[in-house]
Amino acid sequence: MEKECWRDTLSKYIIYTALAAVICAVCWYFRNILIYILIAGVLSLIGGPLSESLKKIHIRKWRFPDWAAAIVTIVIILGLLLSILTLIIPIITSIVKDISLVDVSNTVKSISGPLADFNMFLTEKFPNLGPDFRIEKAVMEQLQKLFSVSVFSSVLSSVTSFLASFGVGIFSIVFIAFFFFKENGMFTRIISALVPDRHEAKAKESIGDITHLLSRYFLGLLVEICGVAIINFLGLMFIARMGFSASIGIAFMTGIMNVVPYVGPWIGGALGTVLGIAMKYVCSTHIGLDVNLWTFIIIMVAIFCVTQIVDNYFFQPIIYSSSIKAHPLEIFIVLLMAGTIGGILGMLVAIPCYTVIRVIAGKFFRSIKFIRQLIPEEEPAVTSGRFIGQGKNGKNKDMTEQ
Numbered sequence: 434m435e436k437e438c439w440r441d442t443l444s445k446y447i448i449y450t451a452l453a454a455v456i457c458a459v460c461w462y463f464r465n466i467l468i469y470i471l472i473a474g475v476l477s478l479i480g481g482p483l484s485e486s487l488k489k490i491h492i493r494k495w496r497f498p499d500w501a502a503a504i505v506t507i508v509i510i511l512g513l514l515l516s517i518l519t520l521i522i523p524i525i526t527s528i529v530k531d532i533s534l535v536d537v538s539n540t541v542k543s544i545s546g547p548l549a550d551f552n553m554f555l556t557e558k559f560p561n562l563g564p565d566f567r568i569e570k571a572v573m574e575q576l577q578k579l580f581s582v583s584v585f586s587s588v589l590s591s592v593t594s595f596l597a598s599f600g601v602g603i604f605s606i607v608f609i610a611f612f613f614f615k616e617n618g619m620f621t622r623i624i625s626a627l628v629p630d631r632h633e634a635k636a637k638e639s640i641g642d643i644t645h646l647l648s649r650y651f652l653g654l655l656v657e658i659c660g661v662a663i664i665n666f667l668g669l670m671f672i673a674r675m676g677f678s679a680s681i682g683i684a685f686m687t688g689i690m691n692v693v694p695y696v697g698p699w700i701g702g703a704l705g706t707v708l709g710i711a712m713k714y715v716c717s718t719h720i721g722l723d724v725n726l727w728t729f730i731i732i733m734v735a736i737f738c739v740t741q742i743v744d745n746y747f748f749q750p751i752i753y754s755s756s757i758k759a760h761p762l763e764i765f766i767v768l769l770m771a772g773t774i775g776g777i778l779g780m781l782v783a784i785p786c787y788t789v790i791r792v793i794a795g796k797f798f799r800s801i802k803f804i805r806q807l808i809p810e811e812e813p814a815v816t817s818g819r820f821i822g823q824g825k826n827g828k829n830k831d832m833t834e835q
Contacts, residue, residue: 469602473609474620478648479655480506484614503614507607524682632797639796646758646788654692657748661698661740662688665705668736673729675709676720683708687737691744693780694768698744702737709733759791763807 460467487502612619621640628636666684669675675683683705690701713721713729721729750761764784771783795808 465602466605469605470609473606473613475647475651476507476510476606476610477613478644479651480510480610480614481648483509499615503611506614507610511607521682521685524678525686527678527682635796639792642792642796643789646792647785650784650788653748657744658688658691660748661691661701661744664740664743665736668739669705669709672736673709673732674720674722675712679709679712679720687740693777694749694784695765696768696772696777696780698737698741702734702741705737706730706733759787 484502484506487497487505488499490497621637624636624640625633662684665687666680669680669683670677673680686708687698687701687705690697690704693700709721710726710730710733714726722732724732764787767787768780768783771779771786773779775782791808794804798804799808
């Protein structure tokens with residue numbers, strides 16, 4: 434009897450494993466469609482409060498239609514994105530054009546002096562380098578590779594191929610997001626149809642908590658990107674004197690890099706410093722403070738370090754700890770694991786994925802001691818209604834239908 438029970442359990446696990454493998458294979462095959470759905474879901478989480486506010490507008494017996502609220506929300510989101518792109522793309526294009534037209538011979542003349550002084554300092558402090566060591570030679574070789582025409586032509590071809598599929602992706606995302614905004618409870622109904630009846634209530638609670646936490650996370654992430662970009666812009670504009678176009682272009686790129694938690698700000702700071710030095714000493718544009726190379730490098734690094742301090746002690750604790758209710762060390766370990774598995778892309782999706790896993794574990798696996806210690810029991814999150822179908826009185830339609 435015990436042997437048959439063990440055999441049934443083993444066969445059940447084998448079936449579950451095979452089913453999970455099939456699901457993963459199907460998801461991988463249709464990964465582009467899943468990406469469209471996920472992006473539409475993120476837009477729905479960000480624009481959800483606006484859509485719900487529009488639906489509450491009513492004049493006597495007339496009420497703002499759901500389809501109109503969805504369209505207005507999508508138009509506002511797309512309008513903001515297009516406004517930002519219209520402002521930023523010409524600036525970035527100008528920066529790339531200036532760098533691509535670099536005259537390496539003039540570059541050598543402009544920075545050969547500081548590099549020669551630095552080379553002398555290195556040979557004095559580190560005699561093992563030998564008298565033939567020339568750091569300026571290595572730097573010049575790297576500059577020639579960096580600013581070669583082939584590099585920029587390959588970048589342009591990649592951008593062209595990306596734009597070809599970008600249109601299809603935008604249309605798909607807008608179409609899916611329209612129904613996410615319009616039809617409350619769509620995602621809940623899909624999940625309810627897939628889970629057994631005995632787990633349906635917990636599944637709906639999990640969806641509500643996930644929606645609430647991810648909404649706070651993505652809205653907080655937008656605030657962080659804007660905050661970092663504004664601080665960097667002010668520093669580059671008024672301290673480094675980089676000019677409006679260069680300052681806003683570099684600040685925008687450093688702000689976008691903050692999408693990658695913890696590591697992104699450092700990458701953005703390094704990228705911003707390199708671009709600032711290149712535009713001052715390599716390009717034909719006359720921008721930046723009239724100081725020597727090393728002083729200018731110190732100023733650029735100081736600007737990004739101050740921004741990093743503000744980000745670490747103000748923005749990130751609010752976003753990564755308060756918004757998803759997880760300990761900073763817990764989040765840091767998750768990011769390290771995600772970076773080991775998937776690199777930068779893994780770190781990019783680590784926090785949203787971990788939020789989903791954390792909520793599901795807290796709802797369905799609370800009998801495990803480790804889960805109870807890691808995720809203390811709290812009051813259910815007050816959700817905004819996105820995906821879970823709240824009615825006018827704030828109650829969940831799907832829950833009341835039972």
